[in-house]
Amino acid sequence: MNNRSDLSSRLSPKMKMADAINQYHSLLTVLPRLGIPLGFGEKSVEQLCAEHHVSQTLFTLISRVYIEQDYYPSIEELRQCPMADILHYLQQSHQDYLENKFPHIEQHLNTLLEPMDKKYSTLIANFYQEFKKEVVKHFEYEEKVVFPYMRQMLSENEADNVEHHHKSAFQQQHDDIEDTLNDLTNLLLKYIPAEVSSSERVDMLLDMYALSNDIGKHAMMEDRILLPYIQYLESQSHD
Amino acid sequence: MIKIVIAEPSQMLRSGLACLLRDVPDSEVVFSTDNLNALFSRLPALHADILIINPLLFDYGHRATLRAEFDNYPELRLIGLVTSYLESQQLRQFSGIIELNDDLQRVKSTINLVVNTLQSEGDEPDTDPLSDREKEVLICLSKGLKNNEIADTLNISVHTVITHRKNIVRKTGIKSVAALTVYAILNNLIEEKDII
Numbered sequence: 464m465n466n467r468s469d470l471s472s473r474l475s476p477k478m479k480m481a482d483a484i485n486q487y488h489s490l491l492t493v494l495p496r497l498g499i500p501l502g503f504g505e506k507s508v509e510q511l512c513a514e515h516h517v518s519q520t521l522f523t524l525i526s527r528v529y530i531e532q533d534y535y536p537s538i539e540e541l542r543q544c545p546m547a548d549i550l551h552y553l554q555q556s557h558q559d560y561l562e563n564k565f566p567h568i569e570q571h572l573n574t575l576l577e578p579m580d581k582k583y584s585t586l587i588a589n590f591y592q593e594f595k596k597e598v599v600k601h602f603e604y605e606e607k608v609v610f611p612y613m614r615q616m617l618s619e620n621e622a623d624n625v626e627h628h629h630k631s632a633f634q635q636q637h638d639d640i641e642d643t644l645n646d647l648t649n650l651l652l653k654y655i656p657a658e659v660s661s662s663e664r665v666d667m668l669l670d671m672y673a674l675s676n677d678i679g680k681h682a683m684m685e686d687r688i689l690l691p692y693i694q695y696l697e698s699q700s701h702d
Numbered sequence: 703m704i705k706i707v708i709a710e711p712s713q714m715l716r717s718g719l720a721c722l723l724r725d726v727p728d729s730e731v732v733f734s735t736d737n738l739n740a741l742f743s744r745l746p747a748l749h750a751d752i753l754i755i756n757p758l759l760f761d762y763g764h765r766a767t768l769r770a771e772f773d774n775y776p777e778l779r780l781i782g783l784v785t786s787y788l789e790s791q792q793l794r795q796f797s798g799i800i801e802l803n804d805d806l807q808r809v810k811s812t813i814n815l816v817v818n819t820l821q822s823e824g825d826e827p828d829t830d831p832l833s834d835r836e837k838e839v840l841i842c843l844s845k846g847l848k849n850n851e852i853a854d855t856l857n858i859s860v861h862t863v864i865t866h867r868k869n870i871v872r873k874t875g876i877k878s879v880a881a882l883t884v885y886a887i888l889n890n891l892i893e894e895k896d897i898i
Binding site: 533535582583586587590593639642643645646647649650653654655687 | 805807808811815874875876877878880881884885887888889894
């Protein structure tokens with residue numbers, strides 16, 4: 464009676480990396496964050512992970528979050544994974560968003576807004592700036608509070624002298640980030656007058672859908688990997 | 703609010719499941735029972751969205767066609783609570799399956815999946831533009847008014863304000879007040895100077 468498909472078997476370590484990416488495009492953003500450069504020829508997932516000192520368990524874990532809509536790794540799975548590396552990955556993702564993805568979208572946005580009535584373009588530009596401020600604030604909070612807390616818990620396993628945050632303090636609102644990004648997407652898709660360059664607009668929207676998807680996965684990683692693991696570590700340190 | 707009914711012979715399972723479901727947001731277990739008689743006598747008044755039912759409540763002859771017993775409730779989605787082996791033909795009647803060893807996350811995602819199909823089927827593609835009333839509510843929102851203030855201004859109940867807000871979000875696909883304000887200005891519903 465259990466016919467739920469197991470995707471982990473479809474993305475096996477023996478698989479050629481190129482095949483994996485061709486099948487699951489969204490994984491493309493993951494590679495640079497893990498320090499795996501493109502141009503890998505016929506090498507397998509396994510070979511590339513070994514070559515670039517990336518834990519294969521970590522690669523599988525991240526890939527499954529990207530590929531499987533309802534993947535919730537068990538604590539057992541998480542325990543086999545180098546958690547410090549996950550933190551590093553999340554931090555690399557933040558950097559990627561701020562240094563590449565957002566500036567890219569801003570470039571599109573500026574071109575798009577330029578021919579518009581100032582009254583409207585300023586409005587949208589301001590909305591975007593406010594949104595970006597929220598995102599930066601959210602990332603900073605994670606990097607200054609959540610990640611160090613977890614690192615500390617990882618390093619002193621019986622974390623008695625660690626000041627315990629209430630775990631709900633970490634139940635962050637990345638939902639808001641996704642929602643606002645979707646709001647912006649809808650504004651640009653539906654309500655900006657038609658005379659604005661359509662190819663620029665299409666490019667921008669495609670980028671925004673991709674970013675929204677990626678940020679969604681990022682949020683899933685925090686909700687389904689980071690928070691449960693922090694709770695697990697906390698429960699261990701109380702025993 | 704998603705209204706859930708549970709029909710399951712074992713009290714332990716009923717209570718356990720109801721307990722898990724407390725963590726499913728925007729949902730409520732409105733009735734739970736161990737027998738079909740009680741279920742069918744209460745169902746008409748409950749306006750339930752989801753029925754989580756153990757197929758074993760039906761005798762073998764009716765099990766494969768149990769969906770037909772709920773023909774009077776076309777809106778109702780069935781989730782099978784599976785405690786023993788069932789033939790796939792029987793399982794196919796359900797929009798989702800909950801198994802004994804499912805954890806909270808799995809139960810949540812099953813329910814979400816079923817709820818999402820519920821919503822997408824229920825949502826007629828809404829191509830109407832905003833109604834005059836909805837526009838008025840939107841203007842108030844953009845000016846920073848709270849629900850109760852909007853209710854006072856427009857002389858309608860807070861409940862009605864909330865309904866209008868839901869419709870605005872559904873039609874525009876825009877959730878945040880900040881973005882709705884941008885929408886209002888782009889559509890010349892308000893002037894920028896009207897915003898505080």
